[in-house]
Amino acid sequence: MKEIIVIIRPKMYFVTKKALNEVGFHSMTVRDVIGRGKQPIQYDLDEEGEVRQRLVAKKMIDMFVRDEDVDFLLHTIVDANTTNHAGDGKVFVLPASDAIRIRTGQTGEEALI
Numbered sequence: 764m765k766e767i768i769v770i771i772r773p774k775m776y777f778v779t780k781k782a783l784n785e786v787g788f789h790s791m792t793v794r795d796v797i798g799r800g801k802q803p804i805q806y807d808l809d810e811e812g813e814v815r816q817r818l819v820a821k822k823m824i825d826m827f828v829r830d831e832d833v834d835f836l837l838h839t840i841v842d843a844n845t846t847n848h849a850g851d852g853k854v855f856v857l858p859a860s861d862a863i864r865i866r867t868g869q870t871g872e873e874a875l876i
Contacts, residue, residue, distance in 0.1 A: 764827060764828070764829060764830060764858075764859045764860075764861075764862065764871065764872055764875065765827070765828055765829075765830060765833050765856050765857065765858060765859055766825065766826070766827050766856075766857040766858070766859045767824075767825070767826045767827070767828060767833070767836060767837075767840075767854065767855070767856055767857075768823065768824070768825055768854070768855040768857070769823065769824040769825075769826070769840055769852065769853075769854050769855075770796070770798070770821050770822070770823050770824075770852050770853050770854075771821065771822050771824070771844050771851070771852035772821065772822070772844075772850060772851070772852065773795070773820050773821065773822050775822075775843065775844050775852070776793070776822040776824075778843050778844075779824065779840060779843045779844060781843075782839050782840075782842070782843040783836075783839060783840070783843075786835070786839050788826065788828070788832075788836055788839070790826065790827070790875070791824050791825065791826045792824070792825040792826075793822060793823070793824050793825075794822070794823045794825070795820065795821075795822060795823075796820075796821050796822070796823045797818040797819060797820055797821065798818055798819065798821055799817070799818055799819050800849075800850070800853070819850070821852070827859055827862060827875055828875065829872050829875060833856060837854060837856070840854055841854070862874040862875060
């Protein structure tokens with residue numbers, strides 16, 4: 764079982780959600796976040812007049828999937844978000860050791876289905 768964290772441009776959220784729904788990935792948690800990668804993009808002056816790099820609005824999607832679904836899920840996400848410009852986003856894949864469906868008590872991958 765894996766945790767997939769996706770950070771994308773806000774305008775790409777509905778495109779991504781539609782692509783995921785079309786291939787059967789419906790369960791996700793979505794948050795509005797701000798941040799930036801290593802690519803310098805925009806600058807602001809702070810209260811003291813110092814130049815600061817601006818944090819940019821992003822959407823963060825968090826999903827838990829079975830190991831055998833990871834490659835297909837990643838392919839779907841990358842296809843939906845590739846514009847070949849800096850800021851397309853990032854995808855992180857982390858191990859998830861267990862899950863519990865509170866209502867039924869199911870554990871592991873059974874809790875994901």
